Amino acid sequence: MARRKDHSPEELKAWVITSVLEFLQQQPAQALSLRQIAKMVSYSPGTLINLFGSYAHLLLAVNACTLDQISELLEKKLSDADNLNAQQQLLLFAQEYLLFAQQHTFQWRLLFEHRLDEDVPDWQQSRINQLFELIELRLLKLSPQAKPNELQQASRTVWASVHGICMLEVDNKIFASTSNHYQGVDGQVVDRQAVNGGSMIHSLIHHYLTSWKTSIDANITINQ
Template sequence: MARRKDHTPEELTELVLGRVLEFLQNEPADQLSLRKLAKMVGYSPGTLINLFGSYSRLILAANARTLDIIARQLVDVMNHTESAEEKLHRFAQAYLSFAMQCPHQWRALFEHHMEEGEELPQWQWSRIERLFEMIEQCLYELNEGSLEADRHEASRVIWAAVHGICALSIDDKLFAQTSVGGDSMINSLLTHYLSSWKRD
């Protein structure tokens, strides 16, 4: 078993979170445990708890890395797309693509629950809000007269609908003809929803 001094805290953090994301490439999060992860990185379970505070916080930190990956993809779309409507379409397609390519990593974002009495830390809230702010900015560009509260709600409506399509696509539960897939359903959803949003 490796000793604590074999890695700095920063190096060990990177090692552990890297192993979690590697594991999620092939296995669901519920197949991972603190003991299994400790064995994978060559440290004791107690060392990992001392580093992250709890196993729940460790998984939350791994999920933060996933949100960072998604955010980078959306920023890339922002930087290479002119139209606000096209940005929203490409945002949604990037989200679907990530969910299909990394289903266990994507699901881990939503299957994780904080321990009783714990609140989601600010560093995670900030990541979540950043993603919604990108959507809200696009909605503002499409309808500058819209209210902030309406944009806040609309961003969640869009995400919830796209998220549902992603979840059903991963599980192959769309119950549609082969020509109807998650990508075409997302395009249909946004085309109709945004058409209404621009008229309001």
Template sequence: MARRNDHSKDELQRLALATVKDFLNLYPSQDLSLRKVAKLIGYSPATIINCFGSYGDLLLAANAETLDELHLLSNVAVREEVYPQVALRKLARIQLGFARKYPHRWQLAFEHRIPVHKALPEWHQMRIDRLFALFTEQLSRIEGRKKLQDIHIASRVIWAGVHGICLLAAGGGVISEKHTSGEQMIDSLLDNYLKSWVSNGQLSTTTS
């Protein structure tokens, strides 16, 4: 078993986060615990608490890494996309692909609950807002004449719809993708919602 001085605090934090990530790549978060993380890395639970503050804070830090990864994938996917409608579709499909590939990490990142008496840390809220901003930016490109509040609401409506589809893909719902794929549901959501939201004309949201 490793001793306390085998790793610096930063090294131990990275080790714990990598262990949580590796575990969630295979198993649901319900099967994880502070004691299990401690056992896997060879340190005591108290040492991990000293590094993160609490088990909940360890999970928040792990979720932050998931959100960073999602933002990087999303940003790369739309960075040079000319058509905002296509960019929205790409953003939605990045979420869907991640939820399918890493269902336990995705679920923990978006379904994790913190105690009611504790505020979400600013560094974590910033990561959530940054993901929302990618959707907001594309909607602004589609219909910049709308009020900013309307654009923000629309981005959250689309996000909520995509989130529900991803939840099904991640195995968190009673309805499966057996008869209708997640891609088809995303296409239907975006096609129909954007056509009713945009003031003029119909949009081509087809991508190869």
């Protein structure tokens, strides 16, 4: 392990962020503290405050790394799935978002549990915008005549809906039977598709985007 004097500020930032991310793979952010992080990297809490500005900004830097990971994941999946149409790509995005939430639950939760007493910095907002642009570009392919405000509203609606499903899934609050069979009114055993976060996301993307595209096309026809 390198000695203190061997770490540049950027190296120390990267080490701190990596250490926090490793912690979040096992425990929630509520179990973390500035003093605990300082102990992980063998530096004083004051050094970390000088480096990041505050504990809140330290966690914000961790969240920036999480957003980068999600963005890189979606970009990679997109490059491997360029044969899919726009709606299929959006479904893929949503499924990967759910998978990330399931595999990195505490890290994912910190994105939304963390609070700042100030506006989000530009460098963080640009990461958020980049993720929404991925969605809006697919929506634009789906309905090329959609206006910017329609794309913005639809992208936020899709994300908020998918995020809500992810939250219920990781909290085990879907409240659906795990059985693949149920008894019909005639007493016969009927097969059914299991209801879970994945199936709900599939239903959401299909029905919402179909309805949204139909609505956009109808408005264009009316205004012609």
